[in-house]
Amino acid sequence: MTADHSPAAARLHEVAEDVYAYxxxxxxxxxxxxxxxxxxxxxxxxxxxxxxxxxxxLRAAVATVTPHAPRYVxxxxxHGDHTFGNRFFTDRAVxxxxxxxxxxxxxxxxxxxxxxxxxxxxxxxxxxxGITFREPLALHVGDVRVELMHLGVxxxxxxxxxxxxxxxxxxxxxxxxSGVTPFCLTGSVAGSLDVLARxxxxxxxxxxxxxxxxxxxxxxxxxxxxLRFVQDLAAKGIATGxxxxxxxxxxxxxxxxxxxxxERLVPNLHRAYAEAQGAEPGAPLDIEELFADxxxxxxxxxxxxx
Numbered sequence: 001m002t003a004d005h006s007p008a009a010a011r012l013h014e015v016a017e018d019v020y021a022y023x024x025x026x027x028x029x030x031x032x033x034x035x036x037x038x039x040x041x042x043x044x045x046x047x048x049x050x051x052x053x054x055x056x057x058l059r060a061a062v063a064t065v066t067p068h069a070p071r072y073v074x075x076x077x078x079h080g081d082h083t084f085g086n087r088f089f090t091d092r093a094v095x096x097x098x099x100x101x102x103x104x105x106x107x108x109x110x111x112x113x114x115x116x117x118x119x120x121x122x123x124x125x126x127x128x129x130g131i132t133f134r135e136p137l138a139l140h141v142g143d144v145r146v147e148l149m150h151l152g153v154x155x156x157x158x159x160x161x162x163x164x165x166x167x168x169x170x171x172x173x174x175x176x177x178s179g180v181t182p183f184c185l186t187g188s189v190a191g192s193l194d195v196l197a198r199x200x201x202x203x204x205x206x207x208x209x210x211x212x213x214x215x216x217x218x219x220x221x222x223x224x225x226x227l228r229f230v231q232d233l234a235a236k237g238i239a240t241g242x243x244x245x246x247x248x249x250x251x252x253x254x255x256x257x258x259x260x261x262x263e264r265l266v267p268n269l270h271r272a273y274a275e276a277q278g279a280e281p282g283a284p285l286d287i288e289e290l291f292a293d294x295x296x297x298x299x300x301x302x303x304x305x306x
Contacts, residue, residue, distance in 0.1 A: 005031060005305035007057035012036070012065065015206045015214055016167040018144060020065060022058055024049070027180045027212035028260045030081040030112075030119070030306035035162065035171045035208055036062055040142025042071035045093065046162050046171045047210075048085030050112075050306040052122025055085025072096055072139055074148060075129060076173025076210065077156045078104040080112035081306065086127035096139070098150045099132035100158035116304040151198050153191035153282035155183060155210070161195075163202060170204035178212030178219045181256070181264040182226055185290055188281030189227050189234075189272045196224045212260070226256050230265070234272035244269035245293045263298035267291065 003026045010024040018039035024031040035046035043066055049055045062070065073090070075083050075097040083105060086095050097105075105128055113121050139146040147163045155174040162171035174183065175195055184192060200220050207219040237247030248266045256262070267290040274285060295301055 007054045010054070010057055010061065012061040013214060014065075015208065016164070016169050018142065019164060019167050019169050021208040021214045022061060023214060024054070026260065027178065029302055029304040030116075032081045032174075032211055033208055034058055034082075036065070036070070037141045037144050037146055037164070038062075038066040038068075039144045041068045042141060043068055044072040044074060044139055044141045044146055045070040045089060046074045047076055047082040047173070048073060048089065050081040050084050050124075051120065052085075052088070052124055053120065054306065055088040055124075058085065059088055069093065072141070074139075074146075074160065074162060075101055075105075076160045076162065076171070077101055077158060078108060079156070079174070080108070080110070080124075082173065082210070083126070084110075084112075084121070084124040087125050090127050094131055095127060095129040096131045096133070096137070096148065097129040098158045098160050099134055101160065102129045102132050104156070104158060105129075115301070116306070119304055119306050121306075151195045153188040154195040155187045155192065157187065157282040159187070159195070161199060163204075165202075168203070168205035169208065170199060170202060170206065171208045172199065172210060172220075174210035175199070176207065176209040176219050176223045177259075178207075178209040178215050179258075179260060180209075180211045181259040181261045182223050182268065183261075183264045184227075184271045185264075185267045185287060186282070187271070188275065189230055189268060190275050191281035193224055193227050196220050196227075200224075226259070227268075229254075229256060230268045230272050231276070234269055234276050237269065238273060238276055244273050245297060248297050261302060263294050263302055266294040266297045
């Protein structure tokens with residue numbers, strides 16, 4: 001049976017008292033998760049969505065559990081699937097993000113829409129954060145403390161994770177994926193491993209990843225296992241003189257073959273190669289080359305169901 005990728009397939013799940021995960025199946029390209037803290041009369045929304053239709057569906061879902069419109073929108077990182085829907089909430093909400101996320105959003109603009117021009121993006125726009133932070137920042141949403149932290153280079157150079165210590169709920173953004181291949185195109189394999197270890201030390205009971213089903217700390221463990229697998233592949237590829245694309249084509253994905261969007265192995269290997277050869281986490285690479293190699297490996301542009 002074909003998976004339902006429509007906006008109507010998304011569901012708002014209560015994962016703790018006054019805390020919700022908004023999950024868009026199946027979690028593939030641009031089908032991201034969002035979160036809601038609905039305590040009190042000033043809710044906080046964690047990420048938005050890629051298209052106008054999906055952002056409007058998210059807004060309608062929020063209205064089913066609270067009469068109050070979100071007053072805060074937290075963007076976990078700059079990518080458009082998590083931010084293009086901002087404008088459908090800023091009639092009441094202020095957008096909050098890491099200071100470098102704001103800069104990167106402004107630089108990238110609507111570039112994501114050009115990668116998949118056949119997607120019905122709708123009337124999306126880049127709505128930049130009105131509040132930015134560098135050091136950890138706490139929001140107080142009713143009686144819920146919402147901690148925003150940048151722990152290092154991971155999925156991007158400026159990821160924010162959202163931790164609710166008294167509910168033991170963690171929203172990772174795309175630092176972690178659930179049943180979906182991790183992606184370090186502009187981030188770091190080694191940095192992701194470091195950040196995942198720090199998140200594991202928080203001892204969360206519930207983990208809402210950036211894409212895929214809600215889980216527990218096993219989501220963090222699975223991501224770390226995959227990234228160590230990538231590092232091992234990179235070490236072997238370097239030793240035998242293979243390019244990242246060649247190493248990906250020869251790889252046996254084993255337990256990771258069932259992850260969505262397996263083509264991300266190629267840019268992940270590019271990152272792991274660079275880091276094994278001394279590059280700092282998040283060091284500039286030729287992103288167009290990485291993306292082109294991924295497309296070549298996949299045999300075409302990956303499908304985006306946004």
